[in-house]
Amino acid sequence: MTPPYRVGDELPPLEIPVTRTLIVAGAIASRDYQDVHHDAASAREKGSPDIFMNILTTNGLVGRYITDHFGPTAVLRKVAIRLGAPNYPGDVLRLTGRITELRTADASSADASSDEVVDAVEAVVQVTGGNGIGRHVTGTVAVTLPEPSAKRTGA
Numbered sequence: 001m002t003p004p005y006r007v008g009d010e011l012p013p014l015e016i017p018v019t020r021t022l023i024v025a026g027a028i029a030s031r032d033y034q035d036v037h038h039d040a041a042s043a044r045e046k047g048s049p050d051i052f053m054n055i056l057t058t059n060g061l062v063g064r065y066i067t068d069h070f071g072p073t074a075v076l077r078k079v080a081i082r083l084g085a086p087n088y089p090g091d092v093l094r095l096t097g098r099i100t101e102l103r104t105a106d107a108s109s110a111d112a113s114s115d116e117v118v119d120a121v122e123a124v125v126q127v128t129g130g131n132g133i134g135r136h137v138t139g140t141v142a143v144t145l146p147e148p149s150a151k152r153t154g155a
Helices: 020-029 040-045 055-070
Strands: 010-017 075-083 092-108 116-130 135-153
Touching (some): 020 055, 055 075, 055 092, 055 116, 092 135
Antiparallel strands (some): 116 135
């Protein structure tokens, strides 16, 4: 059964060390080959003190923060973020979140061969992330939390 959540609940913070490896691996994984994400000299030539994290890596870390908290059955429905201060190597990204809305939603079972319908709760979470420079990311995440005990069959 899904644990009881309330509007206003704070998620525990998650601190992520920002390493060169994380920045470069995130850029490669998201096929973002812009030199400012892997080449320090090129980043400096373009006015940055060092390489910096791309938005897709930040987006993935925000998603990880939510699914780490709500568990493996949580399904991200929408992730909308805005970047602020860059994430440079050697800093720490600290993510925090607060539930701003809870609503009931119907979701089809993950098993496509089944006619089972699952009652689910959707949570909307306001997420912020800061580093040593300031606010790196702000955003809103909608996540569906299936309730196994509320399963029913039907079309």
